Amino acid sequence: MNIHMTGVGGQGIGLLSELLLRALSVAGMEVRGVDTHGLAQRGGVVNSQIRTGSGEFSPLIAPGGADLVLALERHEALRAVGGYLRDKGALAYYDAVWQPFEVRNGSVPGVSTEALHEECRRRDIRAVRVFRDDLPDPRMQNTALLAEVLHNDLIPGLRPEHVTQAMEDLLQGGALKANLEILGVR
Amino acid sequence: MKKLGEMLLGESPFRELVMGNTALVRGMVEAGVRVVTSYPGSPTPEIATAIASIRKELRPFHFEFCVNEKVAVEVAYGAAVNGRPSVVFFKSVGLNVASDTFVQLNHMDIPGGLVVIVGDDPGAHSSQNEQDNRHLARMSYTPVLEPASPSEAYAFLLTAVSMARKHRMAVMLRMTTHVCHAKEMVSFGGWPNTPRDDTPGFDGSGGSHIPIGAMVARMKKRAIERLQASREPGLDRVLENGNPKRGIITAGLPFLSVLDVLSGAARKPDILKLGMVHPLSLDTISGFLRAHEEVLVLEELDDFIEQSVKAMAHDSGLSTRVLGKGCTEDWIGEFTPGRVREILHRLWPDSVVAPVSMAGNLAAPVRFPQMCPGCGHRSAFFAIGKALRKNDITVADIGCHTLGFLPPHEIGRLLMSMGASTGIGQGLSLFNSERRVVAFLGDSTFFHAGIPGVINAIFNNHRLTLIVMENGTTAMTGHQEHPGTGRNFNDPTERIPIRKVLEGLGIQNITEVDTYNQKALTTAVGKALESPGLSVVIAKHPCMLKFSREQRRKPGFVQRHVEVSEDKCTLARECIDRFGCPSFKRDGETGRVSTNTDLCIGDGSCIQTCPSDALGAVAPGKESR
Numbered sequence A: 001m002n003i004h005m006t007g008v009g010g011q012g013i014g015l016l017s018e019l020l021l022r023a024l025s026v027a028g029m030e031v032r033g034v035d036t037h038g039l040a041q042r043g044g045v046v047n048s049q050i051r052t053g054s055g056e057f058s059p060l061i062a063p064g065g066a067d068l069v070l071a072l073e074r075h076e077a078l079r080a081v082g083g084y085l086r087d088k089g090a091l092a093y094y095d096a097v098w099q100p101f102e103v104r105n106g107s108v109p110g111v112s113t114e115a116l117h118e119e120c121r122r123r124d125i126r127a128v129r130v131f132r133d134d135l136p137d138p139r140m141q142n143t144a145l146l147a148e149v150l151h152n153d154l155i156p157g158l159r160p161e162h163v164t165q166a167m168e169d170l171l172q173g174g175a176l177k178a179n180l181e182i183l184g185v186r
Numbered sequence B: 001m002k003k004l005g006e007m008l009l010g011e012s013p014f015r016e017l018v019m020g021n022t023a024l025v026r027g028m029v030e031a032g033v034r035v036v037t038s039y040p041g042s043p044t045p046e047i048a049t050a051i052a053s054i055r056k057e058l059r060p061f062h063f064e065f066c067v068n069e070k071v072a073v074e075v076a077y078g079a080a081v082n083g084r085p086s087v088v089f090f091k092s093v094g095l096n097v098a099s100d101t102f103v104q105l106n107h108m109d110i111p112g113g114l115v116v117i118v119g120d121d122p123g124a125h126s127s128q129n130e131q132d133n134r135h136l137a138r139m140s141y142t143p144v145l146e147p148a149s150p151s152e153a154y155a156f157l158l159t160a161v162s163m164a165r166k167h168r169m170a171v172m173l174r175m176t177t178h179v180c181h182a183k184e185m186v187s188f189g190g191w192p193n194t195p196r197d198d199t200p201g202f203d204g205s206g207g208s209h210i211p212i213g214a215m216v217a218r219m220k221k222r223a224i225e226r227l228q229a230s231r232e233p234g235l236d237r238v239l240e241n242g243n244p245k246r247g248i249i250t251a252g253l254p255f256l257s258v259l260d261v262l263s264g265a266a267r268k269p270d271i272l273k274l275g276m277v278h279p280l281s282l283d284t285i286s287g288f289l290r291a292h293e294e295v296l297v298l299e300e301l302d303d304f305i306e307q308s309v310k311a312m313a314h315d316s317g318l319s320t321r322v323l324g325k326g327c328t329e330d331w332i333g334e335f336t337p338g339r340v341r342e343i344l345h346r347l348w349p350d351s352v353v354a355p356v357s358m359a360g361n362l363a364a365p366v367r368f369p370q371m372c373p374g375c376g377h378r379s380a381f382f383a384i385g386k387a388l389r390k391n392d393i394t395v396a397d398i399g400c401h402t403l404g405f406l407p408p409h410e411i412g413r414l415l416m417s418m419g420a421s422t423g424i425g426q427g428l429s430l431f432n433s434e435r436r437v438v439a440f441l442g443d444s445t446f447f448h449a450g451i452p453g454v455i456n457a458i459f460n461n462h463r464l465t466l467i468v469m470e471n472g473t474t475a476m477t478g479h480q481e482h483p484g485t486g487r488n489f490n491d492p493t494e495r496i497p498i499r500k501v502l503e504g505l506g507i508q509n510i511t512e513v514d515t516y517n518q519k520a521l522t523t524a525v526g527k528a529l530e531s532p533g534l535s536v537v538i539a540k541h542p543c544m545l546k547f548s549r550e551q552r553r554k555p556g557f558v559q560r561h562v563e564v565s566e567d568k569c570t571l572a573r574e575c576i577d578r579f580g581c582p583s584f585k586r587d588g589e590t591g592r593v594s595t596n597t598d599l600c601i602g603d604g605s606c607i608q609t610c611p612s613d614a615l616g617a618v619a620p621g622k623e624s625r
């Protein structure tokens, strides 16, 4: 399975992909991953990719080769769907909006949820929108998204206990507790 | 799972999911490396992050960030020539700064052995070019190992250290961005943690390390012979697909792309995967050529391997058709699975199907990187912009402040390399009394390569306004310390204040302004621009990304935000259109401005930019809506 994750620098794509990579490994899958962060955290696009399967292969996914896109921002969700997701694939996105400069200053229109879902329908892509107004910290949107990935069974073979284990490996103290709560293993 | 630092020092063999940069550090531990040096630059800084995870007292080697790459190579060479196995690492263009010393290394006898890890950047993800450092290795008689994955990075580092020690030489380990940042399960060996022999081993008798006169020829001869002798077995391998017609020679990450693309191909070519890309093994290459009618050399960036393979085919009198770069595009960018599919399909359409086209899909608006919320550089550009005339020439330098070239500021219209802004600015000011010239320089860059340019301006009486963008850290590459911060990688250290350095050089016209004090900065820059000779403005404000991360970790921290008063806002949109903070958002229908509370750090640097006094900072829960 090929998973493409995306967001804007500062949103926590790094932690999302670390957690997922480790959780898939705990689930017994052979995994490879890679981050592309370009100019580090400076408000640019951050991508991370994970591939599962056995044998020797590239960590990078070809355009149109992703089965699942996980996005932390609406504009980036559309960009990743258009650039990486195959027809009939799946998208799960946290509906945060961090407008690019040209959208803020009104020179180009932003991406609406309707436009995003319409594009997904056109290409037979299952789209799952995630949004919660009860998060104590916006930096937990990544975990909220992961919770919905589990809830909707978007990654066959990945179960809540795998993610819990990965969280316990990577986080500690207050952060661990808060994230486990958001995960709200159901 | 153990903590990273403990894991890296584990005495028994283990398996762990790690990125390439982390795998290298375990390699250094196992190989008995004693001294490691660096200057930060993507894609390599996470090597230092992994080193930092090991407690300083437990670290089996000394590590330091040096002031620049040249000094880093020199410190590592000094240690290695004294018998300490040493490693130096930096980004691709770091080798340019280091090269005056680097090109000499293999003229020397280096008893400890020295491994130079370069992080090349095909695709220029985080660099100002895509330079292919294999050329500098050839120029300096340095062997090059090129891993394709984290597992290979670890294994090749062990091999590189062993080659370097055995032959008392320097060896290059050439990483690329997505090998540094790839993650996979790596099987590591054990580490006995035996005491190390630290007897100083330098022997300089008979002028053995002085490349002057007749010694140069002798040293060069040894370098050439040692280069040929340094090859270790098992670095190159052939993947047989039973195809007598077609073969592919490849290396590094493109090898994995080839495997991906060929996984569904009809009539797969055989593959020769090179681990050592310089010098090539004549036996291996000619054997592979002999076994095929047609061989494609598939390599990222320049035609480095291709040229040698063609020469070998010619010298061996072989009639095998050797294919390589087919068009200019083949010299550019990363050979991802998508790119490799394009190339193989173009060449062998009967075997490889065309890439999926994504052309018709709905596109998203472009997103450029930008300065963070609260960034002091933003306030600086906003204020400096008000002091500039339209035809003034602004010269950028390397760092977060480079982003000032983008809208809305568009300040800094030329960019070259670290520390280049001052020299370029001086040239621009010659025979030019009409257009005033302003050069920018970051604080880490000031120490790295900025000082000679400043001295030249004094030495040759140039007219220039220099603005030092002092944020108290090496921000762009992940907040490393520098000589002006009062800490090095390991300990507190004497801070070197930039202002004092400038004063010590005899510069009289220096003003220092906190960038959040925008009016004062505009005035200071306006004055500096009107003065003859060299004038300096130190535009300072601590990096707010670093600052806000530190604040957030403190107990009882409450996040403040800036709020837009709907009553007062006249839609002048100065905050968005000219100040350009990403924390503001615009309602697509009404055009109204509000704050994105996910982003706003409540620093309030925007408040003074609003002509209608509509911005104000509020504590959480106090928002009026």
Ligand SMILES: Cc1ncc(C[n+]2csc(CCOP(=O)(O)OP(=O)(O)O)c2C)c(N)n1
Pocket (backbone or CB within 6 Å): B039, B040, B041, B042, B069, B091, B093, B094, B097, B127, B128, B398, B399, B400, B401, B418, B441, B442, B443, B444, B445, B446, B469, B471, B473, B474, B475, B476, B477
């Ligand atoms: C020769 C060289 N080494 C390293 C780098 C990587 N690099 C890019 S930006 C940067 C940071 C510069 O820091 P500073 O001058 O303090 O500016 P800031 O990012 O803090 O604004 C570095 C080291 C480079 N581009 N060239």
